[in-house]
Amino acid sequence: MAKSSKAIRKRIKSVASTKKITKTMEMVATSKLQRTQGKVVGSRPYTTTLASLLAALSEAVGSLGNFPLFEKRNPVRRVLVLVVTSNRGLCGGYNANIVRKAREHVAALRAEGLEVVLHVAGRKGIAAFRFAGIEPAVMRTDLTDRPTYAEAESAGAPLLEAFLKGDADRVDVVYADFRSVAQQPPTALTLLPLGSADPAAAKDAAPQAKEDFLFEPAPAEILAELASVYVKNVLYRMLLSAVASEQLARRVAMKNATDNASEMQKNLTREYNKARQAMITQEIAEIVGGAAALE
C-alpha cells in the first residue's frame, strides 16, 4: 500500500509540472497572437492605400490583362501551390488541417489534368508531405512566427519569378485564413495572376470619388512596379494570417492540455487520499486487532 501511494504522489508531481509547461505555452501563444494581431492592424493603412492606387491606375490604363502579373493564361498548364504551415508543433490540428486542404487542392488540380509544382513552407508541413510519400519541389523553413515584410519579399520572389518566366501559369497559396478568433479555415487562394482573388483588399478599397490624377512616370510604368509590391503585400498579409491562426490554435491546444492536467491532478489527488485513508484504517484495525488479542 505504501508503495502505491508513493507512486501516485510521483504521478501527481509529474502532471503538475506538465501543467506548468502547458500553462506557460498558452500564455506565450496568447502574447504572440496579440502581437501578430497588432501587426495585422499596422499593415492595414498601407494595404488600403495600395488598393486605391491600384484602382486609380487600372482605370488610367484601361485593361489590366496586358500586364504580366495580371495576365490570365489560357490554357493553364502548370500550377505552383505554396503551402504555408508552421515550423513548430503542439498546436492541435492546425498543420494537419492545412495539409489535408492542400492535398485536396492538389488532387483537384491534378484531376483537371494540370501539372502541380508543390512548394511547402514550415517544418511540419514538409514532414507531413514526406510521410505521405510526396516530395515537395521546394521546401523552406525560414519563415518565422514573427513575419516581417522582408520575409514576405523573400518568400514572394521565387513565386514571382516562376510566374513571370512561365514556369507556372498560376500560383495558389494554401494557408489558414484568420477571419476571426472563431474561424481560421484552411484556404486555397490564387495569388497570381493578380485580381483573381483578394477579398480583403477589395473590401478595403471603398469606392472613391473619381479624381484626375497626374502620373509620374506613365501609369503603365508605375503599375508594373506596383503590381509586384502588391503581390508581396498580399503575401505578407497571408503570412500574418497564418501565424495568427497558428498561435490561436496553439493557445487552444495548450488550454485544453492545461485543463486536462488539472482534471487529472484532481483525480490523482483523490486516489492518493483514498489510498492514504485505506492505509490508516488498516493500521488502526491492526492495532485494535492486536490489542484485542492481548486481552
Place this chain on the structure above:
Amino acid sequence: MTAAFRCTVVSPERPLFEGGVDKVVAPGARGQIAVLRGHAPLIAKLDPGVIRIHRAADEGGAVERLAVSGGFLQVRRGQLTLLVTDAVKQDDIDRGALERELGETLEALRHPKSDEDFRTLLSKRRSVQAKIEVAGRK
C-alpha cells in the same frame, strides 16, 4: 509662410508618420517631387532616396528625414500619402554597417553579373547612400 496640409507615411508593417506638414520633398522616379498645399492629384513612383518632411509650423516646424528604398506617392483630395518600403529614420541607423554595405555594393558594381544585377546594385547603392545621408545629419 506656407499653409499646412495632412501627410501620412506608411510602410507595409506600420504607419510611420502622420501630421500636418508645410512641405514634403520626395525622390520621384523622374526627379525630386516637392509637394505643397493644393497640389494637383498625383500618383508617382519613388526611387531610393531621402524623403524630407517639413512639419507644420504649429507642430514645431522641424524637418524629418526618412531614407527609403522605394515606394509610391499619392496626392488625393489635398492629402498626401507616401507608401514606402524599407524606411529608416535617423535614429535607427547604424552608420558603420551601412558603410560596409556601401563598400560591398560598390565592389560588386565593378563586376556586375548581368544587366539586371547591375540595375539591382545601382538601386541598392542609392538606397544605402540615402541612409548614410540621413545618418550624417545627426
